[in-house]
Amino acid sequence: MRGNRVWRVVLGLNKTVIEDVDIAEPAGGYGDSVVVVRVHPTRSAKSRCGVCQRKCRGYDQGEGSRRWRSLDLGTIQVFVEAEAPRVRCRDHGVVVAAVPWAKHDAGHTLAFDATVAWLATKCSKTAAMTLMRVAWRTVGAIVDRTWSEIEAMHDRFANVRRIGIDEISYKRHHKYLTVVVDHDTGNLLWAAEGKSKKVLTKFFEELGEERCNQITHVSADGAQWISQVVAKQCPDAVRCADPFHVVAWATDALDEVRRGAWNDARAAAKKEPKLPRGRPATDAPPRPATERAKAIKGCRYALWKNPDNLNDQQQTKLAWVAKTDQRLYRAYLLKEGLRTVFRLPYVQAVIALARWISWARRCRIPAFVELQQKITRHKASILAAIEHGLSNGRIESMNTKIRLITRIGFGFKSPAALIALAMLSLGGHQPALPGRM
Numbered sequence: 001m002r003g004n005r006v007w008r009v010v011l012g013l014n015k016t017v018i019e020d021v022d023i024a025e026p027a028g029g030y031g032d033s034v035v036v037v038r039v040h041p042t043r044s045a046k047s048r049c050g051v052c053q054r055k056c057r058g059y060d061q062g063e064g065s066r067r068w069r070s071l072d073l074g075t076i077q078v079f080v081e082a083e084a085p086r087v088r089c090r091d092h093g094v095v096v097a098a099v100p101w102a103k104h105d106a107g108h109t110l111a112f113d114a115t116v117a118w119l120a121t122k123c124s125k126t127a128a129m130t131l132m133r134v135a136w137r138t139v140g141a142i143v144d145r146t147w148s149e150i151e152a153m154h155d156r157f158a159n160v161r162r163i164g165i166d167e168i169s170y171k172r173h174h175k176y177l178t179v180v181v182d183h184d185t186g187n188l189l190w191a192a193e194g195k196s197k198k199v200l201t202k203f204f205e206e207l208g209e210e211r212c213n214q215i216t217h218v219s220a221d222g223a224q225w226i227s228q229v230v231a232k233q234c235p236d237a238v239r240c241a242d243p244f245h246v247v248a249w250a251t252d253a254l255d256e257v258r259r260g261a262w263n264d265a266r267a268a269a270k271k272e273p274k275l276p277r278g279r280p281a282t283d284a285p286p287r288p289a290t291e292r293a294k295a296i297k298g299c300r301y302a303l304w305k306n307p308d309n310l311n312d313q314q315q316t317k318l319a320w321v322a323k324t325d326q327r328l329y330r331a332y333l334l335k336e337g338l339r340t341v342f343r344l345p346y347v348q349a350v351i352a353l354a355r356w357i358s359w360a361r362r363c364r365i366p367a368f369v370e371l372q373q374k375i376t377r378h379k380a381s382i383l384a385a386i387e388h389g390l391s392n393g394r395i396e397s398m399n400t401k402i403r404l405i406t407r408i409g410f411g412f413k414s415p416a417a418l419i420a421l422a423m424l425s426l427g428g429h430q431p432a433l434p435g436r437m
């Protein structure tokens with residue numbers, strides 16, 4: 001009797017009676033031995049619907065005995081084994097009876113699920129799979145179950161005031177997630193597959209009318225489908241432009257200029273004499289346009305990166321651009337100028353943005369003249385973002401983290417599992433290890 005109590009505590013089983021513990025030889029004589037703990041639910045936990053937990057009348061014995069994977073003991077795998085009878089529920093019909101050690105339809109114990117969910121959010125895919133001896137798809141199913149349960153227990157939309165809406169592409173830009181971030185807590189608030197008015201409307205429906213009215217600020221990337229839904233659902237909220245996206249527009253414009261310069265150089269390079277085969281390069285005639293095309297291609301990252309993060313080689317490339325291509329360098333300065341606006345206090349930012357707009361209007365670089373028009377259109381929401389201090393870094397880092405998770409979650413069967421992993425990792429309620437406070 002005492003031994004059974006020890007087993008119950010060790011395995012973290014509640015409302016469970018231990019019948020027997022044994023070491024079982026592996027099936028067919030291959031692999032390692034396992035510990036099998038034979039159990040049944042206590043009287044109060046017996047004959048309950050697997051879905052709603054209500055006490056029900058028994059139906060039949062179902063498919064007989066079942067095993068649930070439990071946490072390993074030392075180096076050996078442990079299984080909990082029990083009968084899995086079916087009951088007839090008033091609402092759910094004939095279902096397998098609930099068991100107190102596992103979720104409905106799960107092949108693992110609660111403690112096992114909790115450990116896997118914790119590991120999935122804390123360490124690498126390989127580490128989680130190897131340590132727990134499970135397939136990545138199984139991790140996906142467990143993460144999905146865990147998130148559903150946490151979601152049902154907490155009201156994640158309580159006290160939401162300032163939100164950011166963004167779209168994130170994954171699977172090589174073939175698929176999208178719409179995500180909503182809480183600006184005040186920095187948590188991921190909501191995510192769904194796809195990007196459309198319909199998808200985003202679902203968020204506001206889940207939020208409910210009363211909470212929609214409590215929202216004071218909404219930041220987004222300026223996409224029409226987002227702003228139209230926001231205007232309809234929270235008409236009184238201050239609309240802000242995500243600084244992160246505004247700077248990304250400038251980076252895109254700069255890249256257009258760089259590609260133009262590269263294409264020009266390549267066109268000129270075609271007119272240069274070809275290198276004769278087999279002749280040493282030292283004898284070859286000079287080919288400045290070819291060299292130039294190569295160099296422009298190589299300075300891509302030097303132009304993209306923030307100047308503080310450039311290494312020596314990239315700084316040299318940037319200096320080369322400044323010396324040899326006035327127009328491309330001007331485009332670079334325009335991009336950096338716009339980035340600087342977001343680092344200034346509000347009053348200075350207002351002046352700096354007006355100056356930037358008039359500079360870009362006269363710059364004679366079509367990509368930036370066009371960008372200037374877009375910035376003018378979004379001027380109010382850009383300044384609102386600066387005035388209300390909606391952190392650029394937070395949205396950018398959330399964006400980066402979700403992208404990383406979409407790469408890790410790539411092998412999951414369903415987007416639901418991917419979203420669950422993102423919510424468990426970045427939401428306000430992260431999974432806890434079993435048996436700890």
Ligand SMILES: [Zn+2]
Pocket residue numbers: 049050051052053054089090091092093
């Ligand atoms: Zn039921």
